[in-house]
Amino acid sequence: MVLEAYADTILPGEKRWPGDRAVAGVSSDGGAVAAGALLALGSPEGGLAPALDALADGLDEHAEEYAAEAGIELDPEVPAFVSLDFPDRVRLVQRLTDPTHPEREAWISLAMFSVIAFDAAAHSHTVEALDAGHVGLKIIGFRQPDSDGLWRFDTYSYGRQLAQPHPDTTASGSPA
Amino acid sequence: MTSSESTDVLVIGSGFGGAITAYHLAAGGARVVVLERGPWLSGEEFEHDFKFGSSSTRVFDFVVGDGMSVLSGNCVGGGSVVYFAAMPRAPRFVFDRKGRFGHRMWPSAISRGTLDPWYDRVAEALPVSQTSWDTVPFSGGLFGAACDHAGRTANPVPVALDQAKCTNCNWMMAGCRFDAKRSLLLNYLPAALAHGAQIRPLHEVQYLSRTDDGGYRVHYTVLDDVDYRVEVDSGTIDAKIVIIAAGAGATPVILQRSEPTLGAMPHAVGRYFSGNGERLNTAIFDEERIRDVLGLSRPDGVPYEAYQIGKGPCVASWDRLDGSLPEYERFSLEQLYFPPGFGTILAQVPDAVGPTWFGAEKKELLRTWQSWLTVFTMSEDDNEGEFGAVPPSGNAVRLSQQMLARGSLRYEPTENTLRGWALSDAEVRDILERDGLSRVMPWTNDVVGAYTVHPLASCRIGDNPATSALDDRHELRNHPGIFVTDGSAVPAGLTVNPAMTIAALAERAVPGIVAAARARGVDVRYGAPAPDGGTSSRDAVLPLARSALRQ
Ligand SMILES: Cc1cc2nc3c(=O)[nH]c(=O)nc-3n(C[C@H](O)[C@H](O)[C@H](O)COP(=O)(O)OP(=O)(O)OC[C@H]3O[C@@H](n4cnc5c(N)ncnc54)[C@H](O)[C@@H]3O)c2cc1C
Numbered sequence: 124m125v126l127e128a129y130a131d132t133i134l135p136g137e138k139r140w141p142g143d144r145a146v147a148g149v150s151s152d153g154g155a156v157a158a159g160a161l162l163a164l165g166s167p168e169g170g171l172a173p174a175l176d177a178l179a180d181g182l183d184e185h186a187e188e189y190a191a192e193a194g195i196e197l198d199p200e201v202p203a204f205v206s207l208d209f210p211d212r213v214r215l216v217q218r219l220t221d222p223t224h225p226e227r228e229a230w231i232s233l234a235m236f237s238v239i240a241f242d243a244a245a246h247s248h249t250v251e252a253l254d255a256g257h258v259g260l261k262i263i264g265f266r267q268p269d270s271d272g273l274w275r276f277d278t279y280s281y282g283r284q285l286a287q288p289h290p291d292t293t294a295s296g297s298p299a
Numbered sequence: 300m301t302s303s304e305s306t307d308v309l310v311i312g313s314g315f316g317g318a319i320t321a322y323h324l325a326a327g328g329a330r331v332v333v334l335e336r337g338p339w340l341s342g343e344e345f346e347h348d349f350k351f352g353s354s355s356t357r358v359f360d361f362v363v364g365d366g367m368s369v370l371s372g373n374c375v376g377g378g379s380v381v382y383f384a385a386m387p388r389a390p391r392f393v394f395d396r397k398g399r400f401g402h403r404m405w406p407s408a409i410s411r412g413t414l415d416p417w418y419d420r421v422a423e424a425l426p427v428s429q430t431s432w433d434t435v436p437f438s439g440g441l442f443g444a445a446c447d448h449a450g451r452t453a454n455p456v457p458v459a460l461d462q463a464k465c466t467n468c469n470w471m472m473a474g475c476r477f478d479a480k481r482s483l484l485l486n487y488l489p490a491a492l493a494h495g496a497q498i499r500p501l502h503e504v505q506y507l508s509r510t511d512d513g514g515y516r517v518h519y520t521v522l523d524d525v526d527y528r529v530e531v532d533s534g535t536i537d538a539k540i541v542i543i544a545a546g547a548g549a550t551p552v553i554l555q556r557s558e559p560t561l562g563a564m565p566h567a568v569g570r571y572f573s574g575n576g577e578r579l580n581t582a583i584f585d586e587e588r589i590r591d592v593l594g595l596s597r598p599d600g601v602p603y604e605a606y607q608i609g610k611g612p613c614v615a616s617w618d619r620l621d622g623s624l625p626e627y628e629r630f631s632l633e634q635l636y637f638p639p640g641f642g643t644i645l646a647q648v649p650d651a652v653g654p655t656w657f658g659a660e661k662k663e664l665l666r667t668w669q670s671w672l673t674v675f676t677m678s679e680d681d682n683e684g685e686f687g688a689v690p691p692s693g694n695a696v697r698l699s700q701q702m703l704a705r706g707s708l709r710y711e712p713t714e715n716t717l718r719g720w721a722l723s724d725a726e727v728r729d730i731l732e733r734d735g736l737s738r739v740m741p742w743t744n745d746v747v748g749a750y751t752v753h754p755l756a757s758c759r760i761g762d763n764p765a766t767s768a769l770d771d772r773h774e775l776r777n778h779p780g781i782f783v784t785d786g787s788a789v790p791a792g793l794t795v796n797p798a799m800t801i802a803a804l805a806e807r808a809v810p811g812i813v814a815a816a817r818a819r820g821v822d823v824r825y826g827a828p829a830p831d832g833g834t835s836s837r838d839a840v841l842p843l844a845r846s847a848l849r850q
Contacts, residue, residue: 132657132658133657133658134657134658134661134662134665135658135659135662149659150659150662154662163351166351167700168351168352168356168699168700168701169351169699169700169703170528170697170698170699170700170703171698171699213653213654213658216654216657217654220745220746221745222745228363228705231746231747232698234644234657234746235644238640238643238644238657239349239639239640239644241665242639242640242643242644242665243349243638243639243640244349244350245349245350245351245640246350246351247350248348248350248353249347249348249349249350250347250348259639259665260639262662262665262666263639263643263665263666263668263669264604264607264666264668264669265607265639265668266607266608268347272347273347273466273468273476274347274466274468274469274470275466275467275468276436276466276467276468276608276609278597278598278599279436279437279467279605279608279609280432280433280434280435280436280437280440281435281437281440281444281595281597282432282433283432283433283440284432285432285435285440285443285444285447285453285595286443286444286446286447286451286452286453286454286614287447287452287453288452288453288454289452289453289454289616289617289618289620290452291617292454292617293388295388295418295422295427295429295457296387296429296430296454296455296456296457297387297388297390297457297795297799298387298388298389298390298617298620298631298795299390299391
């Protein structure tokens with residue numbers, strides 16, 4: 124739940140059900156969580172899986188500290204980070220990923236995996252993700268492949284000269 | 300008792316620096332073994348798939364350092380398998396760069412003029428050809444039209460591509476499925492094999508030691524073919540000549556790790572790294588303005604929405620490659636594509652109220668992805684990169700099964716480098732924001748530091764032993780018989796894509812390596828034709844090679 128809330132802070136989505144606490148619900152369609160961020164984070168290939176529990180605990184500790192500093196009362200029903208509202212989650216993630224934060228590499232790794240789950244569906248075969256209507260690929264408008272699962276674009280060029288070449292271009296087409 | 304296999308020439312790495320030298324030495328009659336840390340893939344094994352474990356991660360290496368992340372190839376064929384195949388020659392002024400020590404960084408023997416015959420060899424071998432406007436994809440056309448509208452020039456870039464086979468799928472970073480990209484798998488490497496060279500994939504060299512007969516022992520581990528963190532075997536091979544071509548992010552690490560067994564390394568090993576002054580800007584285009592201002596529209600009437608379509612960089616603007624401008628203020632701009640993931644995470648939201656690279660506004664930005672255009676700056680950085688502590692194996696500590704690792708490269712951009720980047724950012728904005736065409740933001744350097752797909756100069760050639768690790772024949776100073784022929788040998792940033800220059804330098808180094816091998820009793824000759832048998836560029840360099848062979 125904590126890591127879902129983190130992924131949702133990176134690329135936010137709509138609540139999956141009424142009362143969804145991890146996903147803050149600041150966006151009108153699916154975000155990193157719906158895109159499969161937890162699958163990407165937990166994948167054996169990624170290498171982050173063994174560290175996830177510790178990262179979730181660490182994130183909660185930072186959230187508690189943040190809340191104490193800001194005078195925010197936390198909801199004991201949910202983990203501390205989940206209890207923060209979206210703007211506070213954002214401010215905390217900004218702090219954790221700041222170039223001066225000693226743990227920034229860990230938090231940036233979490234962010235990177237959240238992003239590639241959304242933008243590239245890297246935990247599934249791209250063709251299958253497109254077939255399943257993967258929300259991230261849909262939002263970026265990633266095009267469909269041919270029927271054999273390979274991409275080819277027959278129409279790809281404006282087909283005409285659109286600029287003058289540099290006057291010092293050599294016969295091989297390189298700069299002089 | 301340990302028994303070690305032996306060969307005449309051992310080549311470490313199978314990218315440009317390794318494949319080219321392996322071919323010529325094998326063709327000349329030497330016994331050649333190539334050790335390559337990555338897997339050996341070809342043709343249909345190159346997948347159109349972003350899934351972890353597909354070719355897109357198997358053949359790729361992404362090493363995060365302190366202030367600089369390096370992307371490179373990790374497979375037989377090295378960077379040529381993952382690269383975009385833009386192959387311009389470096390402009391003349393580059394060879395006269397002085398850098399921070401105020402003396403010419405390139406050896407006096409090398410200029411654009413003296414390198415041109417070797418560039419010709421590469422151009423014939425791959426081959427490299429000019430792109431015509433009718434094969435330029437929409438993104439390149441858009442960049443060209445915007446340059447023209449802003450009073451700039453723009454050129455289709457020379458490429459190592461077979462346009463007839465290319466489908467403009469833009470999957471080239473995962474390896475080319477259609478054999479349209481003329482990677483080393485299609486020319487130098489098969490020709491080397493045909494002459495008896497052996498290539499051993501998943502063999503990662505760790506360090507070198509000396510043998511009693513004045514040669515070298517190369518110590519390697521064999522890696523699991525799925526989880527590169529796992530070592531499954533190890534061994535050694537003895538060689539009379541060793542050619543290190545592991546790439547500028549790996550070659551210096553092998554040498555640093557060899558210091559206890561080989562003795563002190565030249566000061567410049569692992570220093571003076573250049574990221575080729577790389578910088579990226581992403582423009583978010585207004586489709587209506589593309590139509591109204593530039594008069595562009597696709598056959599279906601849509602102005603652009605075609606970021607995904609194409610074949611990497613196709614059009615470049617060379618107006619700032621002007622030798623009369625001060626050093627550090629010269630750069631080229633090239634239209635480029637990076638797939639989602641790598642190509643999206645660092646892009647920043649223009650006019651963001653909150654965070655620029657993640658969050659709700661970033662998600663909204665992603666909705667416009669097909670209207671993006673990425674512009675690549677290659678500028679003159681200050682060779683400020685330096686490798687730190689040597690990792691236990693390879694060139695970095697592997698975090699993921701494939702691709703992602705943490706390395707020890709430190710890079711803190713100097714004022715000179717930052718000035719070049721700022722000037723290029725301003726130039727990109729001036730061209731692409733004109734008349735409301737787009738909004739432009741540079742990629743953030745706050746997430747993984749600066750980044751480069753063009754690592755250079757970490758073990759460089761030069762005339763000055765204090766600031767160069769190799770002499771102008773690419774031999775490692777004080778360690779005769781070890782040659783370095785990859786991007787680490789290039790003295791400094793080139794202001795254009797580097798593979799053509801790396802390859803030309805490797806071609807140029809071969810006669811000297813042949814001479815060194817002969818001096819060590821290897822029966823080898825210089826003079827092989829191009830891999831497909833072409834002889835015109837070979838005949839042009841034979842007189843040049845003769846003087847190297849006499850030395
Ligand atoms: C995405 C991308 C796009 C690019 N596009 C272009 C372009 O369009 N034009 C251009 O000019 N350049 C481009 N480049 C850069 C180009 O690929 C490199 O400059 C070039 O490949 C460098 O050649 P090299 O011989 O120095 O090393 P590489 O080609 O990197 O080869 C080094 C080889 O050594 C292997 N290796 C490393 N360590 C060891 C070890 N310890 N033991 C054994 N083997 C080892 C590596 O796996 C690799 O195969 C691109 C790079 C990337 C990543």
